[in-house]
Amino acid sequence: MKNILVIGATGQIGSELTVRLREIYTGNVVCGYIKGAEPQGLLLEGGPSAEVDITDARQIAEAVDKYKIDTIYNLAALLSAVAESKPQLAWRIGVGGLFNTLEVAREKKCAVFTPSSIGSFGKNSPHVHTPQDTIQRPETIYGITKVTGEMLSDYYYRRFGVDTRSVRFPGLISYVAPPGGGTTDYAVHIYYSAVKGEVFKCPINPGTFMDMMYMPDALRAAIEIMEADPSKFVHRNSFNIASMGFDPEIIYSKIKEYVPEFKMEYDHDPLRQAIADSWPDSLDDSCARAEWGWKPEYDIDKMTVDMLSHLRKKLD
Numbered sequence: 001m002k003n004i005l006v007i008g009a010t011g012q013i014g015s016e017l018t019v020r021l022r023e024i025y026t027g028n029v030v031c032g033y034i035k036g037a038e039p040q041g042l043l044l045e046g047g048p049s050a051e052v053d054i055t056d057a058r059q060i061a062e063a064v065d066k067y068k069i070d071t072i073y074n075l076a077a078l079l080s081a082v083a084e085s086k087p088q089l090a091w092r093i094g095v096g097g098l099f100n101t102l103e104v105a106r107e108k109k110c111a112v113f114t115p116s117s118i119g120s121f122g123k124n125s126p127h128v129h130t131p132q133d134t135i136q137r138p139e140t141i142y143g144i145t146k147v148t149g150e151m152l153s154d155y156y157y158r159r160f161g162v163d164t165r166s167v168r169f170p171g172l173i174s175y176v177a178p179p180g181g182g183t184t185d186y187a188v189h190i191y192y193s194a195v196k197g198e199v200f201k202c203p204i205n206p207g208t209f210m211d212m213m214y215m216p217d218a219l220r221a222a223i224e225i226m227e228a229d230p231s232k233f234v235h236r237n238s239f240n241i242a243s244m245g246f247d248p249e250i251i252y253s254k255i256k257e258y259v260p261e262f263k264m265e266y267d268h269d270p271l272r273q274a275i276a277d278s279w280p281d282s283l284d285d286s287c288a289r290a291e292w293g294w295k296p297e298y299d300i301d302k303m304t305v306d307m308l309s310h311l312r313k314k315l316d
């Protein structure tokens, strides 16, 4: 049994992870939300909820005490493109919020999962099969908060013994909650356009490869790493994980196999393109495989079949 607090539970990852955690664990799985992003439907009905703004350490501590929390999933973040228009807020949430979470975890002895991202790498990281341990000098505020978060989480483990763990998520693709303000969002929106019969305007240039992952694999990674036996860990914050990589042309052709009439045009977004150009084409995830048994289940074919069938039902 675990008692879990999910901070940012109504966001892109949280709205699915919270439901999945409640299916697995018999203890409290608390949906932590902020004003203006209140839980609804399954999230609201499936278990307890608490207002937890990550920038307010007192709210985190109160929820941890009230629900006897032993594990915190910290999913609060502004995604890469939107963070560029609000760098101060991105830092307050990504670094200040993580610091609050780690302090509460230190005092109240909680384990903490905080996702990092492919955005933690930069122009001078090796782009193909980016190694687990390599240069990380991102130029986006999102990436800077993610690298800082990785180091801060490792510090709390080494210095205070807080059980911090993390994975570097690729772009996440799902039919449930739409992403907002990311660089990899096009890989979700393209499926919606295909099912709605719209021409897709792609903001990312052909030939721009990025790592991507289907949400069920991402949820499994977040759960499995927190369940893993840490005796084999050489790393903690944060593990490269990977399942597939593609550029807009590859995903477009894949979708056209199932929706032959689908059309895509390019509508260049300079901000997103510059960010995408600085990110890896593909990650080397051999450390995650060796240290806690990471293995993806979805490739681009299996994901496309599943996405299209769920979206057809959802948008019907």
Ligand code: AKB
Binding pocket: 079, 080, 081, 116, 117, 118, 119, 142, 169, 170, 171, 172, 181, 182, 183, 184, 185
């Ligand atoms: C984004 O595009 O900002 C995110 C990410 C890869 O971290 N999806």
